[in-house]
Amino acid sequence: TRAAISIASNIAEGNSRRGEKDKLRFMEIALGSAFELETQTLTLQRRKWSPKAEVVVLLAAIDEQQKMLMAFMTKLNN
Numbered sequence: 037t038r039a040a041i042s043i044a045s046n047i048a049e050g051n052s053r054r055g056e057k058d059k060l061r062f063m064e065i066a067l068g069s070a071f072e073l074e075t076q077t078l079t080l081q082r083r084k085w086s087p088k089a090e091v092v093v094l095l096a097a098i099d100e101q102q103k104m105l106m107a108f109m110t111k112l113n114n
Contacts, residue, residue, distance in 0.1 A: 039076060042069040043101065060112045067105045074098045 043066045050062025077094050080086040 039069045039073040042066070043073065047105075056112050060109060063105055063109045063112065067102060067109070070098055070102045070105060074102070 046062045046066035046069065050059045050066070053059050053062065074095065077091060077098065081088065081091045081095075
């Protein structure tokens with residue numbers, strides 16, 4: 037839960053910044069939290085603490101979010 041909330045919080049904080057460099061830094065932190073959430077979800081899967089179907093849906097959503105963050109970061113770099 038903490039990692040998931042951290043993603044949204046860092047995106048929001050980054051978007052409140054005026055400078056592209058500051059925005060990029062917060063997007064990098066959000067991306068790190070997304071990878072942390074992916075790792076925690078994979079742990080749920082390996083330990084069979086959650087139904088496989090739910091884990092598959094969650095991993096797909098995390099992957100999509102990571103791709104969107106990376107695309108936005110690329111745009112900020114250009």
